[in-house]
Amino acid sequence: MNIKQIHIFIFLLIPTLFMAQSVNQLDKNGKRDGVWKKNFDNTNIVRYEGTFLHGKEIGLFKFYKSINKTAVLTATKQFNEKDNLAEVTYYASNGKVISKGIMNGKDNIGEWTIYHNSSTQVMTLEHYNNQGQLDGESMVYYSDGQLAEKRHFIKNKVQGKAIWYYENGNEMKIYHYENGLLHGEAKFYLAEGALEIEGQYKNDQKDGIWKYYKDGELSDEKDYTRYSKNPYNKKD
Structure with missing residues (x-):
């Protein structure tokens, strides 16, 4: 190697050394700052990578799992400098999106979407409050997009009327909830739409007269x- 080649080699090497030294750095207060990259213990397989600004995540973070000694993307989080909110996406091993939504720290907030395993069709649409509790409409869909279930949550507890549907769109069953417990009218239908059973729940137990139908009669x-008056003697 002649002197010219040595100079070229050093010139090319300096940026590489600088980049290597700039990874996983701390600021003067001991907080992570700049590009960080961590591997799984005792391996060269990356576990996460992203950028910190004086201890706070900013920009895009990527998280991986180890499969057959290979890093496979499992989640991304898009941070900003203003708050702790992040746009989060979870992935299957084949790269397909599993779910996505907003997180505040470890809590889901706002609208979250979960997809069917075999397609890009939405399976579940949920809503969370700022405390990470289910709050609002929760919808479940069949793989063809037909509505399968509709419930309403208030602070993690089902409230009000909840409906389940057959794949043909007809109602399957209707419940009423109060503070997370079955309470009120309940009806069950056959797939063709005929009423099969109806009755009442009281504090999560069947109550009063329940009626059963056959061929419309x-x-x-x-x-x-x-049974509803004795909490220790429940009957389904």
Whole structure:
């Protein structure tokens, strides 16, 4: 190697050394600052990579899992400098998006979307409050996009009318909830739309007269009043 080649080699090497030295640095207060990259213990397989600004995540972070000694992307988080909110996306091993939404620290907030494994069709659409609790409409869909379930949450507890649907769009069952407990009218339907069962719940137990239908006619009745009055003697 002649002197010219040595100078070229050193010129090319200096940026590389500088970049290597600038990774995983701390600021004067001991906080992570600049580009950080961490591997799984005792391996060269990257676990996460991203940029800090005096201890705060900014920009795009990538998180990986180790599969067959290879780093496979499992999640991304897009941070900003203003707050702790991050746009989060989770991935399957084949790169398909599993779910996405907003996180505040470890809490889901706002609208979250979960997808079916075999397609890009939405499976579940949920809403969270600023405390990370389910709050608002929660919708579940069949793989063809048909609505399968509709419930409403208030601070992680189901409230009000909840409906389940058959794949043909007909109602399957209807419940009413109060503070997370079954409470109120309940109805069950056959796939073609005929009423099959109806009755009432009280504090998560069947209560009063339940009616059972066959071929559109009342075929049986059961009285659950005695069971709802005794919390230690439940009956399905």
